[in-house]
Amino acid sequence: MGMQLIETIEVGAGGAASIEFTSIPQDGVDLVLKVSTRCSSTAVLLEMQFNADTSASYAYRWLRGTGSATSSGNAGSGYPSTYAMIGWVNGSSATANTFNNQEAYIPNYSGSAIKSFSSDAVDENNATASYQTIQAGGWNNTSAITSVKLFLNAGNFAQYSTASLYKITAD
């Protein structure tokens, strides 16, 4: 009942190009995704796709605060609509052992309506760079979500990156 862990994936030695949850059980109402990531190269964006859909069917907006400035962007304005962007990621030049965190909420994932999501994220590098961001958007598809894939705009997830997927149940 309540919030139940479906699966946690931890990236092993050598890194991984993606983290993917498949065969997601359909007995939940909402999904919660909690991620701790670091990139092995210079990637900055954490990206998400549902049901292996790589078409231009994602829309999102983001808002970012750096501690001294704010900015906002959206899919189609320099950011592809072939995935949902849910946060920024520390790259290999960041201070050792610094990971960043994202949490995404995906309501009614097993329903037949168009899917929406929101997320917030923090990306901190020993006070030399700090991003706090929120993102929200939708996947223009009415299919139930059966898989969630996370990947980066370049490079691999570093070892010890983790992602946990939870379902919120109605019982």
Place this chain on the structure above:
Amino acid sequence: MEIMPTPTYTLIDSVTLASSASSVTFSSLDTIAAGYRDLVLVVTGTASTNTFYRFRFNSDSTNTNYTYVQMIGTGTDALSAAVNDANAGSLTTAESNSLIQIMDFAQTDKHKSYLYRNNFTSVRAAAGRWSNTAAITSIQLAINTGTFNAGSTLSIYGIAA
């Protein structure tokens, strides 16, 4: 001895609208949400027009009893403002959602604070306060203009301390 985690994020009530409605109310929270520390409201669906909805805690419809500070990303601009209003989130004619956390809803020694983020024609996060120490026993979400469309779902969860 293995220590089991406390069940949390427990669904207390959920409404999927069979027809359009201008408001949705969760009542008897002192009974059906007894024992939980915080509440989470999840609103997903569409509205008849791009609009927002307001809190009505314990039927308090005086908007100036509520305040919030928000930050908004429009896709091109980043904005922030403090507002004296009961705004609780927004909906569009396209599918969107709000995630709302209400802390210490049953406490009687503090004003009630809440956080939410939602997507609208922009992405928005806000932190607000209801200037009342009463325990929240009912929550109405009242749309400002138009209606929640049929098929919209509003759910309330209990978060254990």
